[in-house]
Amino acid sequence: MGDPLQRRILVTGALGQIGIELLEALSEKFGYENIIASDIRSFDHLEINVQKYVELDVLDIEKLERVIVENEINEIYHLAAILSANGEKNPQLCWKINVNGLLNVLELAKKYKFRVFSPSSIAVFGPDAGKLALQKSPLNPSTLYGITKVTGELMAEYYHTIHGVDIRGIRYPGLISWKVLPGGGTTDYAVNIFHKAVNHEEYDCFVNEDTRLPMMYIDDAIRATLELMDAPREKLSISGGYNLPSLSFTAKELYDEIKKFIPSFKCNFIPDRRQEFADSWPDETEGKYSTEEWGYELEYDLGSLCEKMINSLMKRY
Ligand code: NAD
Ligand code: SER
Numbered sequence: 306m307g308d309p310l311q312r313r314i315l316v317t318g319a320l321g322q323i324g325i326e327l328l329e330a331l332s333e334k335f336g337y338e339n340i341i342a343s344d345i346r347s348f349d350h351l352e353i354n355v356q357k358y359v360e361l362d363v364l365d366i367e368k369l370e371r372v373i374v375e376n377e378i379n380e381i382y383h384l385a386a387i388l389s390a391n392g393e394k395n396p397q398l399c400w401k402i403n404v405n406g407l408l409n410v411l412e413l414a415k416k417y418k419f420r421v422f423s424p425s426s427i428a429v430f431g432p433d434a435g436k437l438a439l440q441k442s443p444l445n446p447s448t449l450y451g452i453t454k455v456t457g458e459l460m461a462e463y464y465h466t467i468h469g470v471d472i473r474g475i476r477y478p479g480l481i482s483w484k485v486l487p488g489g490g491t492t493d494y495a496v497n498i499f500h501k502a503v504n505h506e507e508y509d510c511f512v513n514e515d516t517r518l519p520m521m522y523i524d525d526a527i528r529a530t531l532e533l534m535d536a537p538r539e540k541l542s543i544s545g546g547y548n549l550p551s552l553s554f555t556a557k558e559l560y561d562e563i564k565k566f567i568p569s570f571k572c573n574f575i576p577d578r579r580q581e582f583a584d585s586w587p588d589e590t591e592g593k594y595s596t597e598e599w600g601y602e603l604e605y606d607l608g609s610l611c612e613k614m615i616n617s618l619m620k621r622y
Contacts, residue, residue, distance in 0.1 A: 313339055315378045317363050317410070318385030320344040322480060322487045322496075323424070323526070325353055327382060330527045341376050345385065363406035370413055380534070382422045383410045389428055389582050391489030392450035403453035407460060414470045421472040422534055423461060425546030426454045427519050428491075429476060430587050438519075438587035440548045440594045447585045458545025465544035472544050473533050475526075478551040478590060481610055482523035483617045491582040495520055495559060499611075502563050502570040503618040512556050514574045517588040519551035522605035522613065529601055536599035543594060547601075550592035554607050562611045 312335045318324050319342035332340045337354065343361035359372055363385040372378070385406055392399030407423055414421050427438065428451035434442040444455045457474075464470040479492025486500070487493040494510050495518075501508035529549055533541075554562075560572045595601040605613070 311339065312380055313341075313377045314380045314382065315341045315343060315372060315376065316382045316384060317343050317361065317406075318345075318383070319355075319358075320346050320348065320485075321384055322482055322485055323477075323523070324382075324384045325485050326482060326523050326527050327384070327530060328353060328355060330531060331382070334531065341372065341378070343372065363409055364401060366409040366413070369409055373413055373417060373419070378417075378419055380420045380422075381410055381414070382530070383407060384424065386424075387450070388488055388490035389426075389448050389450040390491055390493070390579050392453070393448060393578070393582070396449040399449055400453055403450070404456050404460075407457050411460060411464045411470060411472070414472065415464060415468045420534070421461075421470065422530060423457060423472060423474045425458050425474045425476040426451070427476055427478050427551075427586055427590060428582075429454045429458065429546065430585075432585050434587050436588040438548065438590045440543070440591070442587075448582050451585075454546070461545040471538055473541065474544065474546040475529055475533060475595075476546040476548050476590065477526055478519035478521045478549065480521055480523050480526050481614060483614050483621070491579045491586075492518060492520065494556065494579075498559060498563065498572060499614045499618055501572075502567050503615060503622055505567075505569070508570075508572045509575045510556055510560075510572050511575065511577045512580050512583050513576045514557035514560070515555055516580070516583050517553055517555045518583055518586060519553055519588065519590045521549065521551055521603070522610040524613075525603055525605050528604075529595070532599055532601060533595070540598050542598060547595040547598075548590045548592050549595050549601060550603050551590045552603070552605070552607060552610070553589035558607065559611075562607050563615070566611060566615045
């Protein structure tokens with residue numbers, strides 16, 4: 306399909322928290338004319354620069370195939386998904402989109418031989434993974450979302466081993482970004498808190514102050530994605546999902562750091578059902594394989610992440 310050296314990229318779920326940022330990075334790297342953005346939602350006046358947008362439900366395999374063939378796609382970043390909190394509210398939809406959507410992409414990847422990036426999540430881990438989750442810690446999630454992500458990793462390994470599909474994935478930690486609001490996950494509090502702080506409003510945080518989770522600033526996650534997709538395949542031992550080295554801080558530590566910039570900011574801790582999901586996940590992830598196999602290193606720490614979030618949001622509001 307087309308010149309294999311010329312990337313022709315389709316991004317599914319492109320209007321989400323990661324998609325908006327990845328679109329920009331891919332467009333700058335490979336040329337705006339080579340990136341096709343798609344999502345189930347219609348494309349309104351978001352501040353993004355895309356040359357081609359297609360309204361596409363990843364469960365519609367005929368349309369997905371048409372878009373791939375017509376645009377000579379040779380790489381897909383498959384971001385369409387339902388995240389943890391929304392997934393627990395609607396498990397059937399979560400399974401359909403996260404598992405059947407990926408299956409559609411993989412079947413077409415087998416047929417047309419394009420490369421795939423498909424994110425996994427720290428939600429693959431359950432309580433038995435311990436506080437520091439290693440690449441090979443047990444995968445016994447207690448959320449439906451986590452179950453779909455473990456299934457996705459197994460599918461990736463299967464399609465790679467049995468059908469030769471070049472699929473790669475990262476177990477993203479909670480991602481902190483400012484361009485769009487997150488889409489219904491458990492780690493959303495670590496983004497929402499900044500919007501309230503910058504607007505001088507009080508925030509009711511839905512996890513308790515001691516909740517510690519693996520987190521990362523979006524630029525580190527986007528760079529990881531591009532670096533993984535640039536890595537020589539023969540260096541990679543994992544198709545389903547690489548752990549990354551992550552930051553690890555409590556909700557209270559995040560609040561305290563934000564108060565250094567906005568001392569009057571007030572946050573209340575009022576846990577809801579999402580506390581249970583957060584408690585089932587590790588505090589931190591170890592990224593030995595991503596560092597050894599494709600040289601990944603973190604750049605942002607809690608302080609630089611907060612500074613970037615607050616400065617960016619202050620310019621926007
Ligand atoms: P998001 O919810 O912000 O975006 C997902 C997008 O998918 C949305 O724009 C939504 O409209 C779209 N979508 C939903 N159903 C669809 C369908 N049937 N067809 C096409 N599009 C559909 O999610 P995100 O945070 O950008 O996450 C992207 C991927 O990264 C997901 O696989 C998610 O599990 C994973 N991930 C995200 C985080 C995080 O902190 N954001 C952490 C770990 C893993
Ligand atoms: N940030 C995601 C969530 O909370 C983790 O995959 O659902």
